[in-house]
Amino acid sequence: MSTTTLTTVRRKPGYSRFFRILTYTFLTGVALAWLVPVVGAVYASFRPYSETQKKGIFSWPSKLSFSNYTNAWKQGGMGGVHGTFANTAFIVLPSIVLILLLSSMMAFAVSRFTWRFNVTLLLIFTAGNLLPAQVIFKPLFTMFQHIPWPNFLSDSDSGDLLGTKIAVIIIHVAFQTGFCTFVLSNYMKTIPKELNEAALVDGASVPRQFFQIILPLCRPALAALATLEFTWLYNDFFWAVVLLNQGSQRPITSSIANLGGQFFSNDNLIAAASMIIAMPTLAVYLAMQKQFISGLTLGASKG
Amino acid sequence: MSTDVTEAAPPNRGRRRRYSQLSFKDKVWLCLMVGVPTVIHIVFVWVPAIATIILSFTKWDGIKLGSWNAVGFKNYWAIFTIFDSKFFPALFNNLVLLIFLSVCSLVGILLAYLLDKGVRGSRIYQSIYYFPVVLSLAVVGFIWKSVMFSQSQGLLNVGRTKPIDFVGDSHKLFVFHLPFLDTPLGLSKNFAALLIAMAWRHIGYVMVLYLAGLKSVDPSLREASSIDGCNEWQTFRQVVFPVMKPINVVVLVITVIEALRAFDIIVALKEPIGTSVLGVLVKNNLVGEGGGQVGLGSAYGVILLLLCLGFIIWYLINNYREQDP
Numbered sequence: 001m002s003t004t005t006l007t008t009v010r011r012k013p014g015y016s017r018f019f020r021i022l023t024y025t026f027l028t029g030v031a032l033a034w035l036v037p038v039v040g041a042v043y044a045s046f047r048p049y050s051e052t053q054k055k056g057i058f059s060w061p062s063k064l065s066f067s068n069y070t071n072a073w074k075q076g077g078m079g080g081v082h083g084t085f086a087n088t089a090f091i092v093l094p095s096i097v098l099i100l101l102l103s104s105m106m107a108f109a110v111s112r113f114t115w116r117f118n119v120t121l122l123l124i125f126t127a128g129n130l131l132p133a134q135v136i137f138k139p140l141f142t143m144f145q146h147i148p149w150p151n152f153l154s155d156s157d158s159g160d161l162l163g164t165k166i167a168v169i170i171i172h173v174a175f176q177t178g179f180c181t182f183v184l185s186n187y188m189k190t191i192p193k194e195l196n197e198a199a200l201v202d203g204a205s206v207p208r209q210f211f212q213i214i215l216p217l218c219r220p221a222l223a224a225l226a227t228l229e230f231t232w233l234y235n236d237f238f239w240a241v242v243l244l245n246q247g248s249q250r251p252i253t254s255s256i257a258n259l260g261g262q263f264f265s266n267d268n269l270i271a272a273a274s275m276i277i278a279m280p281t282l283a284v285y286l287a288m289q290k291q292f293i294s295g296l297t298l299g300a301s302k303g
Numbered sequence: 304m305s306t307d308v309t310e311a312a313p314p315n316r317g318r319r320r321r322y323s324q325l326s327f328k329d330k331v332w333l334c335l336m337v338g339v340p341t342v343i344h345i346v347f348v349w350v351p352a353i354a355t356i357i358l359s360f361t362k363w364d365g366i367k368l369g370s371w372n373a374v375g376f377k378n379y380w381a382i383f384t385i386f387d388s389k390f391f392p393a394l395f396n397n398l399v400l401l402i403f404l405s406v407c408s409l410v411g412i413l414l415a416y417l418l419d420k421g422v423r424g425s426r427i428y429q430s431i432y433y434f435p436v437v438l439s440l441a442v443v444g445f446i447w448k449s450v451m452f453s454q455s456q457g458l459l460n461v462g463r464t465k466p467i468d469f470v471g472d473s474h475k476l477f478v479f480h481l482p483f484l485d486t487p488l489g490l491s492k493n494f495a496a497l498l499i500a501m502a503w504r505h506i507g508y509v510m511v512l513y514l515a516g517l518k519s520v521d522p523s524l525r526e527a528s529s530i531d532g533c534n535e536w537q538t539f540r541q542v543v544f545p546v547m548k549p550i551n552v553v554v555l556v557i558t559v560i561e562a563l564r565a566f567d568i569i570v571a572l573k574e575p576i577g578t579s580v581l582g583v584l585v586k587n588n589l590v591g592e593g594g595g596q597v598g599l600g601s602a603y604g605v606i607l608l609l610l611c612l613g614f615i616i617w618y619l620i621n622n623y624r625e626q627d628p
Contacts, residue, residue, distance in 0.1 A: 023417050030414065031431045037503065038434075040450040040458050052456045102343065105336040113333065121341060123619055128348040130556075130615045132564045134585040135604040138365065138597055139354035140347065141589075146368070174347035177340050206329040210336070235439030237567040242590060253439045257571050267449035267456060274445045278438050285437040289430065292437075297515035 045069065045272035052268060068272035076255060076273055077248065088251035091165050091240075092233045095172040096226055102173065103180035103225075104218060108210050110181075111188040112196055122185060129178030133238050140171065141242065167243050168251075172233055180225050183298045187221040188214060224295030227288045231281045252277055352608070359601035365589065371598075378602035386599070388486040393579045395488045397610075400498065400580070401562035407502045408558045411509025416539065418510070419517040429514065433507040440504065441571035447500040448572060469496040473577030491577030497568060505561065509554055516550035517543070549621070556618040563611050581607045 044057050046064045078084050106125070110118045144162040151159060153166075161167045191214065199209045215222075240254035256277060285292055325333070359378055363371035382390050414432060418425045435443060451459045452469035460466040475489035520543055528538045544551070566582035569575075574583060585607060588600030 023420070023422065027414070027417060027422060027428050031428055034431050034435070034503065034507075036458065037446050037451055041446045044450055044456075056456045056461055057450065057458055058461045102340040106340040109333050109336040115337075119623055121337070123623060124341075124349070125344060126622070127615050127619060128344055128352075130560055130611065130618070131348065131352055132560075132582060132604075132607050132611055134564075134566065134582045135355055135608045136348060136351035137586075138589045138601060138604075139351035139358065142365070142368070143347075143351065170343075171347055174343050177344055178348070181340065206325070206332040206336075231437050235437075235442075237439055237441045237571065241570065242586070253441055256441055256445055267453045270445050270449040274442050274449070277442050278446075281437040281439075282434065285434060286430075293433075293511055293515065296511060 041271040041275060044268045045275050047268060049266045049268045068268050069276065072269050072273035072276060075269075076276075078252065078255075078276065082248065084250060084252040084255040087165065087249060088234060088253070091168050091172070091251055092230060095169050095176070095233055096229050098169070098173045099176045099180055099229060100222055100225060103177045104184050104215060104222070105210065106177065106181045107184035107188050108214055111185040112193075112209075112214065122182065125178040126182045127178075129175060129182070133175075137238075137242050144243070163244060163249070165244070165249065168236075168239050171239055171243070172236070176229055176232070180229070183225060183295070184218060184221055187218060187298060191217055220291075220294070221298060223288075224291040224298060227284055227291045228295035230284055231292075234281055355601045355604050355608070358597055359605045361598045361601075363597040364595045365597040366595070374598065378598045379606075381599065382602055382606070387484060389579065389584060390603070391481075391484055391486055391488060392577075393581050393584050396490075396494055396578065396580045397563060397565070399490055399494070400501070400565055401559060403498050403502070404505050404558045404562050407505045408509045408554055410502075411506045412513050412554070414506065414510045415513035415517055418514055429511070433511050435504045436508045436511070438504070440501070440567035443500055443504055444497070444568040444571045447496075447503075451500075452496055467492075469493060470572060470575055473575065475577075493575045494578045497572075497578060501565070501568060505558075508557070512554060512557075513547075513550060516547050520546055552618060552621045556614055559614045560611060563607060581610075 040057055043061075044052055045068050046066070047057075047061050048063055048065070048067070051062060052059070073079055076084065080086065106121075109115070110121060115121075141162065144167045145160050147161040148159060149161045149164060149166065161170075195213055195217075196209060199213055204213070234251075235253055236251070237254050237257075240250050241257065244250050244254075256273060358371070360373060360375060361371040362374045362377075414428075418428055422428065438446075448470055449457075451457050454460060454466045454468045454471075457466070457469070459469065470493050472492040475487075475491050476495055478487045478489035480487050524542050524546065525538055528542045533541065564582055565580050566586070569578050569580060569583055570586070572578075581603060585600050585603045588596045588603060
C-alpha cells in the first residue's frame with residue numbers, strides 16, 4: 001500500500017519509465033555513434049589498403065596485420081632521437097615545466113599579496129590567452145628572425161631563433177602562462193591566509209613561503225594543469241607549422257600534415273598514423289581522467 | 304609597483320596603509336615573480352598583437368625591416384571591395400560554424416543534464432563522449448577523412464551506389480545573394496562534412512564543463528522548486544540555468560572563440576576549396592605562396608581580433624566583476 005502511494009506521489013509510473021527508457025536509448029545511441037570513427041579507424045588500420053578498397057571497411061577481414069603501423073612509424077619518421085616523437089618531447093616537456101613554474105609564481109604573487117595592479121595583470125593574462133594565434137604570429141615570426149641564436153644550440157643553421165624548437169617553447173610558455181595563472185590564482189585564493197601570516201611571523205622569506213608552503217598545497221591543481229597542458233601542447237598544430245618550416249623538425253601532431261602527401265591516399269596508413277599519434281593523449285586521459293576534468297573545471301569556474 | 308601587504312584589504316586602502324612587513328630581499332623576489340612572467344607574456348603576446356594592428360595600416364612584403372609604407376585604411380578597403388570574393392565566404396563559413404557549434408553546445412548541455420540525473424554507468428558515457436576532446440583537430444580531421452569520408456571505403460559511403468566525395472565536393476548545399484555583394488554566399492558540402500567532424504569534438508567538451516557545473520548546484524534548490532510545483536523544464540529554465548551563469552558564460556565564450564579560431568582541421572586537410580575561414584585567410588596572406596602581403600594579412604587578422612575581442616571583454620567583465628571593486 002505504502003509503496004503505491006509513494007510512486008503516485010512521485011510521478012505517474014508509466015510516464016517516467018517511458019522517459020527513462022528514452023534517456024538510455026538516446027545516451028547509448030550517441031555513445032555508439034561517438035565510437036564509430038575510432039573503432040573504424042582501429043579496424044581499418046589493421047587491414048591492407050587493397051582489401052578495404054575492394055570491400056569497404058564495413059566487411060569481414062581476410063587479413064589482419066601490424067604492417068600499416070610499422071609503415072606509418074617508418075615513413076612518418078616517428079622513431080629515433082631525431083624523430084617526430086622526440087621533437088614533441090623536446091618541446092612539450094620543458095614547456096610544461098616552465099609554464100607551471102612561471103604561472104605558479106605569478107599566481108602566488110597576485111593572490112597572496114595585495115598589489116595595486118593585481119586585477120589588471122590578471123585581466124591582461126586571461127585576455128592574452130584568448131587571442132587568436134593567427135593574429136600575433138607575423139610580428140612574432142619577424143621578432144624571432146631578428147633574435148640571434150647560436151647554431152650550436154639549435155638544429156637550424158640560420159643563426160636566429162626562427163625555426164628552432166626554442167621559439168616554439170617560448171610562444172607556448174608566453175601563451176599558456178595566461179591560462180595557468182588564472183587557474184592557479186583561483187586555486188591559491190582558497191588556501192587560508194593564516195598560513196602565510198603564520199609563516200611570516202616565523203620569519204619565513206617569500207621564496208620559502210612559496211616553495212615550501214604554498215606550492216606543495218597546490219599539487220592537485222598543478223597535476224590537473226600538467227595533464228591539460230600536456231594534451232594541448234601535444235596537440236598544437238598551428239605554432240609548429242608556422243614556426244618550424246623544416247618538416248623533419250616538426251613535432252608529431254603537425255607532421256601529420258605531411259603524411260597525406262607521403263602516403264598518397266592510403267587511408268588505412270593514415271588511420272594507423274592517426275592512432276599512433278592519438279595514443280599518448282588517450283593514455284594520459286584514461287590514466288588521469290580525474291585530474292583532466294578537474295583542470296578544465298578549475299579553469300571554467302572561479303575557485 | 305608597490306608591495307604593501309594589506310591582506311584582504313580593498314586595494315583603495317593600500318594607498319593609506321603603506322607600511323610593509325616585507326624585507327627588501329622579499330620585495331625583490333616578489334618583483335621577479337611577477338615581472339618575469341609578465342614580461343614574457345607581454346613581449347611575446349601583446350606586443351605582436353599591437354604590432355599586427357599597426358601593420359594592418361601599412362604595405363609591407365614582410366622581408367626587410369623598415370621597408371613598410373603607411374597606407375591608411377587601404378587594406379581594409381581592399382578586403383571589403385576587391386577581396387570580397389574571399390573575405391565574405393570565409394566570414395560566412397565562420398558564421399555557419401558559430402551557429403552550428405552553438406547547436407552542438409545545446410546538445411552537450413542536454414547530454415550533461417541527462418547524465419546528471421543519476422543514469423547508471425554515467426562515468427562510462429562521460430568517458431566516451433569526452434575522449435575526442437583529447438585528440439587534436441588535425442588528427443580528428445584525418446580520422447574522419449580516412450575512415451568516415453573516404454570516397455572509396457568510408458563508412459559514410461557504405462551502401463551508396465554513387466559514393467560522395469565528402470572532403471572534395473565544394474558544391475553548395477544552398478546559395479543566396481546579398482544585394483551589396485557580387486559573390487554568392489552559401490554552405491559548401493565539404494564544409495558541412497567538416498562541421499560534423501568538429502561537432503564530434505565540441506559536444507564532449509561542453510558536456511564535461513556543464514556536467515561539472517551541474518554537480519555543484521545545490522540540490523536543495525531543485526527540491527524547493529519541485530515542492531513549489533515546477534516541472535522539470537521549469538526547474539531547469541528558471542532555477543538551474545540562472546544559477547549556472549558562470550558556466551554558461553564559459554560555454555558561450557568557448558563556442559564563439561572556437562568558431563572564430565577554427566584552423567587546424569582545415570589546414571591539415573589541405574584547405575579544400577569552399578572551406579576557407581578567417582584564420583586560414585590570415586595565414587595565407589602572411590606565409591606560403593600568397594605570403595608577402597603582410598598589410599593585407601594583418602588587416603584580416605585585425606578583423607578576426609575585433610570579432611573575438613568583444614566576447615573576450617564580456618567574459619572578463621563577467622569573471623572579474625566581483626573581484627574588481
